[in-house]
Amino acid sequence: MRALMFIVPLALTIYAFIDCLNTSEEDTKHLPKIAWVFIILLFWIVGPVVWLVAGKARHNAAGGVGASSWQRGRRTQWVAPDDNPDFLKSLKDDKNETNGTSGTKDEAPAGEKSTKDSADLKDWEADLRRREEELKRRDGGSGPEDKTPPTS
Numbered sequence: 001m002r003a004l005m006f007i008v009p010l011a012l013t014i015y016a017f018i019d020c021l022n023t024s025e026e027d028t029k030h031l032p033k034i035a036w037v038f039i040i041l042l043f044w045i046v047g048p049v050v051w052l053v054a055g056k057a058r059h060n061a062a063g064g065v066g067a068s069s070w071q072r073g074r075r076t077q078w079v080a081p082d083d084n085p086d087f088l089k090s091l092k093d094d095k096n097e098t099n100g101t102s103g104t105k106d107e108a109p110a111g112e113k114s115t116k117d118s119a120d121l122k123d124w125e126a127d128l129r130r131r132e133e134e135l136k137r138r139d140g141g142s143g144p145e146d147k148t149p150p151t152s
Contacts, residue, residue: 009045016040016048020055027057 020036036055040047081087
């Protein structure tokens with residue numbers, strides 16, 4: 001029985017301390033989080049009880065947060081990406097950047113980009129053909145890529 005009088009307050013203090021450390025700064029009420037930690041540790045029995053009663057914003061059954069008015073406008077539940085307007089806006093911005101219509105003045109218009117890209121592609125194809133011809137000449141032209149029919 002004497003051990004129980006020591007173990008229960010100790011367990012309550014440990015629970016309140018860990019609960020306070022895991023609580024975000026936005027969910028602590030009345031005092032900063034560090035002040036709650038000191039109250040819990042300094043006032044061994046009263047501190048944890050006060051923390052559990054008045055220190056943390058408790059979530060109600062509907063998933064909302066208690067009476068704090070600055071938290072009422074805040075979204076408290078998880079929202080799927082396809083329902084999140086910020087996520088959808090970021091997708092539109094990414095799409096505009098890849099299409100070249102991001103609106104910055106330093107970038108070339110989409111038509112100029114496509115002609116530049118097609119010119120680069122033609123240059124790369126010509127370089128590839130030149131390298132293939134060079135390899136054929138080096139190997140003697142007798143490979144599976146050689147399209148000339150054998151003479152009999």
